[in-house]
Amino acid sequence: MILITGATGTIGSEVVKALLPDHADHLRVLTRNPGAGFPEGTQKVVADLGDDDLAPVLDGVRAVFSLTEGLNIAAHGQRLIAAARRAGVERIVKLSVRNVAHGATDPISTSHRADEEAIRDSGIAWTFLRPTGFMSNALNWAGMIAGDQVVYAPFAAGRGAFVDPADIAAVAAACLTQDGHAHRSYELTGPEPLxxxxxxxxxxxxxxxxxxxxxxxxxxxxxxxVSYGMPEEYASAVIEQFRSTLEPWSAQPTSHVTAVTNRPPRTFADWARSHRTELLSPASW
Structure with missing residues (x-):
């Protein structure tokens, strides 16, 4: 059994898609939302990574896709790791951030670094996925695109080799189901700095x-x-992540998506064409 945490989010939902139909009926998806719907072939478990007892979530699981976010990255990660050890989980594929590999000290990178260290110490075989910024963040511009057609975003001088979430998911699916990825870290990028x-x-x-x-x-x-409901502490941490596009390494593509999936990563234009409807209809996402 494979457990997918964060299964309703941008990356988690793509990981579910990447694992189906080949691993149908061997996927357990974790959600806090009792009303969340998932594709056929998945087993839904309603729980929270902040819960004290995660044993039922991990029962029978042999591989975990660990996605923790917000202000509880390290705390939720530690609970998940402890439960995974008790359950006899054999491999953990963790979604981290590229900044970790480059010494970043912002709050989000620091939390992911602590979570990575805890996973290393667990004795469970691990793979760390360290993506750069997601192409899908451009969906946040849909309202501006539909409005006055002026897109406002910080750090004009920044450049990033942004990655398609579907490419992250393809790498995750391979690492969850194939040998040869234990104790490896992959920096996942798109093909071009933008x-x-x-x-x-x-x-x-x-x-x-x-x-x-x-x-x-x-x-x-x-x-x-903050006006949209995000805690100010987390909003500030997110902006510090965006600020990393000013660093030289942010613009440097890697070959890791190709190395794992045997195909090149999608371009931003490819991603935009496949998400044209959402970009033009802000109420649809």
């Missing part, structure tokens, strides 16, 4: 819209996220 203005220019062509980019103040971006 600035915010580059991304907006590509979206303009794909969506056939006259879009323009304008640099946003980081403090204003934090305030906007």
């Amino acid at each position: 600035s915010p203005a580059d991304q907006v220019a590509i979206l303009s062509k794909v969506l056939d819209r006259d879009l323009h980019y304008a640099e946003a103040d980081p403090a204003g971006s934090v305030a906007q996220m």
Whole structure:
């Protein structure tokens, strides 16, 4: 049995898709939402990684996709690791962040680093997936695209080799089900470094819209996220992650997606074409 945590999120839902139908009836999906729906061939378990007793969640599980986020990355990770050890889990594939590999000290990277260290110490075979920023973050621009067609985002000078969540999921599925990935860390990127203005220019062509980019103040971006209901501490941590696009390594693509999946990662234009409807209809996501 394979356990997928964060199964309703951007990455977790893609991992479920990547494992089906080949591993149908051998997938357990964890959600806090009793009403969440999943594809046929999955076994839904309603629980929270903050729960004291995760034994029922891990019963019979041999591989875990560990996705912890928010302000509880390390705490939830430690509970999951302890339960996995007791259950006899054989491998953990953890979704981390690329910043960990480059000495970043922002709160999110620090928490992921602590979680990685705890997994190493667990004695369970591990694989760490360290992606750069997700292409899907551009969905946050859908309201601006549909509105005045000016996209506001911070760090105009930043460039990132952003990655398609489906490519992360393809790597995760391979690491969960194939040998040869134990005790390896993969930095997952797309094929090209892009600035915010580059991304907006590509979206303009794909969506056939006259879009323009304008640099946003980081403090204003934090305030906007808080207005949407995100805790201020977490919003500030997210902006610090975005700030890493100013670092030289952020723009450097890697070959790790290709090495694991035997195919090149998708371009941002490819991703945008496949998500055209969501980008033009902000109420749909």
